[in-house]
Amino acid sequence: MRIWRGGARLRQACRAGGGGVALPAYWDLALVALASFALTFALVPASIAVAKRVGAIDEPGGRRVHEVATPRMGGVALFGGMTGSLALAWLLHEAGAAPGLGFPDGVDAGLVALSVAVVFLVGAVDDVMQIRARTKLLGQVVAACVAVLGGVLLTGVHSGYAGFSLELGAWAYPVTALYLVAFANIVNLIDGLDGLAAGVAAISGTALLVLSCRLGIWAAAAMAAALVASCLAFLRFNFHPARLFMGDSGSLTLGFVLGLVSLMGAAEVSSVTSLVAPVVIAAVPVLDTFAAIVRRRRRGVSVGAPDKEHIHHRLLRLGYGQRRVVLTIYAVCVVFAASGVAIAEAPLAARAAVLAFDLAIAVALAWGLRLFGGAAGREGDDGPRGSAGAAAEEGAPGRGPGPLGDGAALEGKESPREA
Numbered sequence: 256m257r258i259w260r261g262g263a264r265l266r267q268a269c270r271a272g273g274g275g276v277a278l279p280a281y282w283d284l285a286l287v288a289l290a291s292f293a294l295t296f297a298l299v300p301a302s303i304a305v306a307k308r309v310g311a312i313d314e315p316g317g318r319r320v321h322e323v324a325t326p327r328m329g330g331v332a333l334f335g336g337m338t339g340s341l342a343l344a345w346l347l348h349e350a351g352a353a354p355g356l357g358f359p360d361g362v363d364a365g366l367v368a369l370s371v372a373v374v375f376l377v378g379a380v381d382d383v384m385q386i387r388a389r390t391k392l393l394g395q396v397v398a399a400c401v402a403v404l405g406g407v408l409l410t411g412v413h414s415g416y417a418g419f420s421l422e423l424g425a426w427a428y429p430v431t432a433l434y435l436v437a438f439a440n441i442v443n444l445i446d447g448l449d450g451l452a453a454g455v456a457a458i459s460g461t462a463l464l465v466l467s468c469r470l471g472i473w474a475a476a477a478m479a480a481a482l483v484a485s486c487l488a489f490l491r492f493n494f495h496p497a498r499l500f501m502g503d504s505g506s507l508t509l510g511f512v513l514g515l516v517s518l519m520g521a522a523e524v525s526s527v528t529s530l531v532a533p534v535v536i537a538a539v540p541v542l543d544t545f546a547a548i549v550r551r552r553r554r555g556v557s558v559g560a561p562d563k564e565h566i567h568h569r570l571l572r573l574g575y576g577q578r579r580v581v582l583t584i585y586a587v588c589v590v591f592a593a594s595g596v597a598i599a600e601a602p603l604a605a606r607a608a609v610l611a612f613d614l615a616i617a618v619a620l621a622w623g624l625r626l627f628g629g630a631a632g633r634e635g636d637d638g639p640r641g642s643a644g645a646a647a648e649e650g651a652p653g654r655g656p657g658p659l660g661d662g663a664a665l666e667g668k669e670s671p672r673e674a
Contacts, residue, residue: 280473283356284464287344287477288484295336295488302331303499311382313500325497328382329489330504334375336485337478337512338368344477358474359406359519366405367515373398374439374511378503391503395439398511399432407431407518412527431518438514441540443506444547447567449495451581455540455588456509457486462536462592463516466599470529475519482512495577513537528599528606535613536595539566539588542617546626553628562628569624590616 306312306326313325345364348356358364377394380386409431411422423430446452464479486509492499501509517533534541543566551558570580594613598606621627 280356280476281468283344284468284473284476284480287340287356288480290343291336291340291481291484292488293336294339295332295485296491298332298335299329299489299492299499301335302326302328305331306382306499306502309383311502325500327500327502328379328504329493329499329501330375330378330382330506330508332499333485333489333501333505334371334508336488337481337508338371340481340484341368341477356473356477359472362406362474362519363404364474366401367407370398370402370405370407371508371512371515373401375504375508378505378507382502382504392436395436395507395511396432398439399435402435402515403428403431407435407515409434409518409530412530434518435511435514437544438517438537439507439510441537441544442510442513443503444544445540445565445567446501446506447565448577448581449497449500450490450493451567451584452501452506452509453486453490453493454581454585456513457483457490458585458588458592459513459537460486460516462596463513463520463533465596466532467516467520469599470520472520475516478512478519479516482509482516495581531610532595532599534595535598535610536592538591538595538613538617539584542566542620542626546621546628550626550628564626564628566620566624566626569626587616587620 303326306328311326311328313327344356358367374395377391377398381391408427409423410427411420442452442456445455460479460483464476464483467473467476467479489501493501520529547562547565548558550564551560551562566584567580570583571577575583591613594609598609601609
């Protein structure tokens with residue numbers, strides 16, 4: 256508390272000196288991040304204990320690749336770290352120690368927190384009981400509806416360059432809910448290697464943190480800071496070889512919070528750029544999910560039918576080791592994240608050039624890795640395989656990433672369900 260009071264005094268000094276509110280807000284964000292990191296790190300042992308107690312363990316053997324039984328409820332630590340630090344920030348805001356971290360007018364912090372809790376619980380139940388995809392989807396929709404009732408709502412889109420304004424009216428509610436559910440699942444689908452989902456979420460969250468700070472939406476910035484710090488703490492235990500898997504309780508929560516942060520910025524500004532930027536920032540999981548949908552539809556199978564043709568599967572078949580695959584995807588994510596930040600305030604011509612560059616990278620990835628697949632029955636028939644590729648072929652079943660099925664299944668990070 257003494258540190259936060261020091262921050263309040265610094266804020267007053269800056270205002271008195273004409274420093275504005277930027278520095279004090281950044282000071283508050285740093286403290287939120289520190290609290291989130293510390294809480295997540297401290298809660299990891301509790302996550303492992305809870306997973307063991309409820310039987311949320313991925314056992315080795317069968318089609319799984321990992322050699323030791325590994326708990327899969329890391330979402331307990333991620334959720335606890337993020338919500339704990341944000342609850343502390345909210346309490347200090349209400350006490351006047353952190354006035355810059357309040358939610359925008361019309362947004363109910365309690366309902367937003369409840370929506371995150373609902374999606375976490377849906378994932379946690381799936382980690383333990385392996386619920387049906389439709390039931391899990393329904394739970395995500397409920398969480399999204401709670402967030403919408405809390406005031407997180409995209410009401411329209413406007414463009415100063417094109418001179419048009421589109422008000423969504425009643426469509427704002429289903430569009431917003433669909434957006435949040437989609438974001439939850441894109442992170443869930445890419446969670447197939449040790450450290451992959453946590454790292455991708457941290458990179459995307461960092462870019463959204465920068466955008467939120469530029470827009471002056473400090474509540475969204477605080478959520479992004481908490482998410483990034485929580486992911487970084489979790490990576491200490493989740494990077495290969497992982498001691499703890501995040502499970503659906505973690506991946507769904509991370510994706511949902513990323514969706515909330517991006518929507519809070521988009522709803523405040525309501526510009527085309529504010530909608531495009533988050534999609535560009537999360538381009539890798541977005542592309543991976545879109546390709547999975549198209550690939551499965553082309554083959555005449557259910558969109559929920561899992562496969563082993565996600566980006567990380569393809570890279571493993573090229574002979575890359577698991578760490579190299581993860582770091583390679585990190586690098587691509589950094590490029591897209593930087594592009595998303597760049598287009599937010601760049602002139603129109605520069606935005607067009609950056610988007611064209613991003614599109615070229617996406618096409619190269621999809622074409623080079625054959626993400627959209629071929630005819631049915633040709634799965635896995637693409638290019639040289641090293642030992643890692645063989646592991647991909649014989650890898651474990653998927654963990655069940657939401658209604659789109661599980662294609663993110665390797666390295667034993669998966670549930671007992673067959674892929």
